[in-house]
Each structure stands twice: as C-alpha cells, then as structure tokens.
Amino acid sequence: MDYMFFEIEEIKRKRKKLGITQKKLAELVGVSQPLIARIESGDLDPKLSLVKRIFEVLGELEGKGINARRIMNSPVISASPDDGLLDVIDVMREKGISQLPVIKDGSNLGCITESSILKVVMIRGIDGAENMTVKDIMEDPLPEISPNETLESISKMLLNNPALLVVENGKIVGIVTKHDVMKAMRERE
Incomplete structure (x- = not known):
C-alpha cells in the first residue's frame, strides 16, 4: 500500500513538472478531471491499471516535451x-x-x-x-x-x-x- 501511495504522489509531481493541468492529463488518459483530482489528493484508491495508464501518458509527455x-x-x-x-x-x-x-x-x-x-x-x-x-x-x-x-x-x-x-x-x-x-x-x- 505504501508503494502505491508513493506512486500516486508522483503523479501530481510529474504533472506539475510537465506544466499540464489536471484537465489536460484527464483528456489524455481518457478519464474525467475530477477523477484525476481525487487520485492526486488521495481521496480515491485507483485501480493499478489506471495508475499504469497515467504513468504511460506522463512518460510519453516527458519524452516529447516542447521543442523547436x-x-x-x-x-x-x-x-x-x-x-x-x-x-x-x-x-x-x-x-x-x-x-x-x-x-x-x-x-x-x-x-x-x-x-x-x-x-x-x-x-x-x-x-x-x-x-x-x-x-x-x-x-x-x-x-x-x-x-x-x-x-x-x-x-x-x-x-x-x-x-x-x-x-x-x-x-x-x-x-x-x-x-x-x-x-x-x-x-x-
């Protein structure tokens, strides 16, 4: 459980580092913005498959970044x-x-x-x-x-x-x- 909590806290940190909003992350993952907010605040214990999907999207964004x-x-x-x-x-x-x-x-x-x-x-x-x-x-x-x-x-x-x-x-x-x-x-x- 502690490992899962650490991963969930990492979602918010990575999202903010990338400079994207909860709404934008939700669109890219295919879920609602309130769901992302609840996950980031710890109010919801999401399925592992959803956490993996969120990290996949964040990873793709980190790889792309804004370039010339x-x-x-x-x-x-x-x-x-x-x-x-x-x-x-x-x-x-x-x-x-x-x-x-x-x-x-x-x-x-x-x-x-x-x-x-x-x-x-x-x-x-x-x-x-x-x-x-x-x-x-x-x-x-x-x-x-x-x-x-x-x-x-x-x-x-x-x-x-x-x-x-x-x-x-x-x-x-x-x-x-x-x-x-x-x-x-x-x-x-």
Missing part, C-alpha cells in the same frame, strides 16, 4: 540582401513580424529587424533610408538551432536574439520567436 519543431513557424518568411528597404517594411507590416532573416541560396546571411530600420532612419532620415537595400543595414545572422532544441534552451537564446532559425540537415526549416514561446506556454493549459 513543435513551435517553429514554417516556411520561413525571409528577405534577400538585394531587397529594397521599403519592400521589406511592407512585408513586415503585412505579416505582423518584427524581424526577417536575410537568406540567399539557402544561406543565413543576416537579419533585418524593426530596430535596425529605426537606427537607419535616425541616422539618414526617412528620405535617406528609402533607397537602401537590406544588405546596407542587415545585422548579424540569427542563431541556428536543431529541431530538437528544448524550450528552456530556446528561451535562454531568445533573451539576446530576436529569433532563432531551425536548421535540419543543413536546410533552414523554420523560425522561432519570443511570441512562439509565449504561445506554446499558453497552449499547454
């Missing part, structure tokens, strides 16, 4: 080094994005951000910036990560970068932004 592949945007909207600044501004406004990777022939050459655009307008004025191209103002390339990069690692990298490019087998397959991390956190509910 699950939250990335694909295909990647990008700019070319020869694109005009006004054209890039139009794309950014139309798509509601604050940065674009600069890509040519599949190579990650740089990045253009709202901040880089503002800097050039401050220095050259609006008239001076109108005829510029992306290569005139692009910043360093966005860091590249694998599709299996963890949410924790992604979050740390995004503290100092506007976005991250997801690369698989030498090919850019997606992009992850701060917005994507926040969205992923909300979807776990």
Whole structure:
C-alpha cells in the first residue's frame, strides 16, 4: 500500500513538472478531471491499471516535451540582401513580424529587424533610408538551432536574439520567436 501511495504522489509531481493541468492529463488518459483530482489528493484508491495508464501518458509527455519543431513557424518568411528597404517594411507590416532573416541560396546571411530600420532612419532620415537595400543595414545572422532544441534552451537564446532559425540537415526549416514561446506556454493549459 505504501508503494502505491508513493506512486500516486508522483503523479501530481510529474504533472506539475510537465506544466499540464489536471484537465489536460484527464483528456489524455481518457478519464474525467475530477477523477484525476481525487487520485492526486488521495481521496480515491485507483485501480493499478489506471495508475499504469497515467504513468504511460506522463512518460510519453516527458519524452516529447516542447521543442523547436513543435513551435517553429514554417516556411520561413525571409528577405534577400538585394531587397529594397521599403519592400521589406511592407512585408513586415503585412505579416505582423518584427524581424526577417536575410537568406540567399539557402544561406543565413543576416537579419533585418524593426530596430535596425529605426537606427537607419535616425541616422539618414526617412528620405535617406528609402533607397537602401537590406544588405546596407542587415545585422548579424540569427542563431541556428536543431529541431530538437528544448524550450528552456530556446528561451535562454531568445533573451539576446530576436529569433532563432531551425536548421535540419543543413536546410533552414523554420523560425522561432519570443511570441512562439509565449504561445506554446499558453497552449499547454
């Protein structure tokens, strides 16, 4: 009996560590949320088969976790080094994005951000910036990560970068932004 109680306490700990609600766990196991609540609180002595099923689901979730592949945007909207600044501004406004990777022939050459655009307008004025191209103002390339990069690692990298490019087998397959991390956190509910 003590062994079973220890396992039941482990359910709540694992669920909270994974950041999922009782409701979400109940859906994945195929039971009601009140049943999960009663099991976690110790008000119910569940069948061993149910406990095993709950642990199977928790194990699957631990194995999957949130990674770059699950939250990335694909295909990647990008700019070319020869694109005009006004054209890039139009794309950014139309798509509601604050940065674009600069890509040519599949190579990650740089990045253009709202901040880089503002800097050039401050220095050259609006008239001076109108005829510029992306290569005139692009910043360093966005860091590249694998599709299996963890949410924790992604979050740390995004503290100092506007976005991250997801690369698989030498090919850019997606992009992850701060917005994507926040969205992923909300979807776990």
